[in-house]
Amino acid sequence: MSDSLQTPxxxxxxxxxxxxxxxATAYQIIDExxxxxxxxxxxxxxxxxxxxxxxxxxxxxxxxxxxxxxxxGAVKEAQKVCINICELDGxxxxxxxxxxxxxxxxxxxxxxxxxxxxxxxxxxxxxxxIDKVSPNRWSQLRPVTEQEVLAxxxxxIKIDEASVKLRAEGVIDDEADMDWPVWAGVMxxxxxxxxxxxxxxxxxxxxxxxxxxxx
Amino acid sequence: MSDSLQTPxxxxxxxxxxxxxxxATAYQIIDExxxxxxxxxxxxxxxxxxxxxxxxxxxxxxxxxxxxxxxxGAVKEAQKVCINICELDGxxxxxxxxxxxxxxxxxxxxxxxxxxxxxxxxxxxxxxxIDKVSPNRWSQLRPVTEQEVLAxxxxxIKIDEASVKLRAEGVIDDEADMDWPVWAGVMxxxxxxxxxxxxxxxxxxxxxxxxxxxx
Numbered sequence: 001m002s003d004s005l006q007t008p009x010x011x012x013x014x015x016x017x018x019x020x021x022x023x024a025t026a027y028q029i030i031d032e033x034x035x036x037x038x039x040x041x042x043x044x045x046x047x048x049x050x051x052x053x054x055x056x057x058x059x060x061x062x063x064x065x066x067x068x069x070x071x072x073g074a075v076k077e078a079q080k081v082c083i084n085i086c087e088l089d090g091x092x093x094x095x096x097x098x099x100x101x102x103x104x105x106x107x108x109x110x111x112x113x114x115x116x117x118x119x120x121x122x123x124x125x126x127x128x129x130i131d132k133v134s135p136n137r138w139s140q141l142r143p144v145t146e147q148e149v150l151a152x153x154x155x156x157i158k159i160d161e162a163s164v165k166l167r168a169e170g171v172i173d174d175e176a177d178m179d180w181p182v183w184a185g186v187m188x189x190x191x192x193x194x195x196x197x198x199x200x201x202x203x204x205x206x207x208x209x210x211x212x213x214x215x
Numbered sequence: 216m217s218d219s220l221q222t223p224x225x226x227x228x229x230x231x232x233x234x235x236x237x238x239a240t241a242y243q244i245i246d247e248x249x250x251x252x253x254x255x256x257x258x259x260x261x262x263x264x265x266x267x268x269x270x271x272x273x274x275x276x277x278x279x280x281x282x283x284x285x286x287x288g289a290v291k292e293a294q295k296v297c298i299n300i301c302e303l304d305g306x307x308x309x310x311x312x313x314x315x316x317x318x319x320x321x322x323x324x325x326x327x328x329x330x331x332x333x334x335x336x337x338x339x340x341x342x343x344x345i346d347k348v349s350p351n352r353w354s355q356l357r358p359v360t361e362q363e364v365l366a367x368x369x370x371x372i373k374i375d376e377a378s379v380k381l382r383a384e385g386v387i388d389d390e391a392d393m394d395w396p397v398w399a400g401v402m403x404x405x406x407x408x409x410x411x412x413x414x415x416x417x418x419x420x421x422x423x424x425x426x427x428x429x430x
Contacts (some may be wrong), residue, residue: 037263044296050319062231086252088250098367138312141312183413183424185413191405197385197401199399
C-alpha cells in the first residue's frame, strides 16, 4: 500500500502548504476523534450528516439505522461520498484581522461506501465501536439481540483517497504590524470530559465507565 | 416571516421525534457555535469543508479566499448547498449497546449562497466576525487594508430551510435491562478555553483578549 492518500480529488487547492497526504497522520486524526461529517447527494441535493466513526486497518466505519440515508442509501447509489473530520484546537489572535486564524486538525476522505451485512462481522464491529466510545465497556453490557443487529446498518469506506490539513502554531503577523498595541497569541480550546451523571434509576454503585481516548 | 424552517428537503426522516424546525432554536445553535461544515458538489463530486460562521438577522455568513471552492465556487454554480453544525454534549452510556446514544445539538441548513461584493458591507461583516471570535477585538486591531478586503470572499445564505436535532437527556433503556449490573448514565463533554499562549515576540503586556461566547 502506498503511504500517500493524494489523488486529483483529494488534492488541497487552498492553503496547500498546510496539506499533507500521509496515511499515518490520517489514521491518527480518525482515531483521536469521535465525530465526522458525511457529505453525499440524493437526487442531486447534497446532505451533510454528522455521525460517529471508528477505524480498523485501512477502513473507516460508521453505523446507523439500516434504512438511513447515510448507510444503505449512500451505498445504493454507489457514489463517492466525502467525509470530513475537523477538531478545533485554538483561536489564533493576530495583530490584524486578516492574519487571524485557527489551529485545527482536519481530515477529508473520499470513497464509495460498502455495506457489511455479515452478522458476526457486524457484532465484532459494534464491539470495536462501543469500546472506542468507552474502553472495556462492551463486555459489561447486556448482549446484543438479533433484532438489534439486523436493525443497525454497518458501512465502511477504504482510506485510500484523503487529505489532512493541520495548523498548530502561533500567530504569523506582517513584520510592519509587530509593534501594534494589541495582545497577540493563541487561545487554545480543548474538549474535556465532565463529571459523570449517573442514571437516577440506578441505586447500586457499579464501576464508573472509562472516558474515550478520542474527543 | 414564518417561524418554521421546515420544507420537504429539510424534513428529518430518521429520528423525527428529536427534530424541530423552530427558527429561534436554529439561531441559537448558530450563535453558540463557531464551526460549521459546508457540503457542496463540484462537477458531480461532493466536498465537505469545515469553516467558521456567524449570523446577522436571517442570514448565516462565512468567509474564505475570494477564489475558494466554498465562496465564489459555490455561488457560481448557483446550487443549493447543505451546511451542518453539530456540537457533541455528552456520551449516553446505556445498559445495552443498542441504546447507547449521544447528547448533541445539530442544525442542518439548505440554501443557495450569495456573494457579497460591496466593500463597506464586507468590512462591516468582518468586524461582526472578529468580534464573535473575541468580543471587542476588532477596534483594537491594525485596520484592514483594501488589498485584504478584496482578497477575502464573503458569502451568505438565508436561514429559511433548516432542521434542528437535539438530544439532551439521560439513558433510555429497555425496562427488562434496568437491573443489568453496569454503570449507566451520561458522560458530558464540554469545550473549554485554555490558558492563553502569548506570542513570544510580544514583550509589552496588553489587555488579554476575551474568549468567545461561542464554542
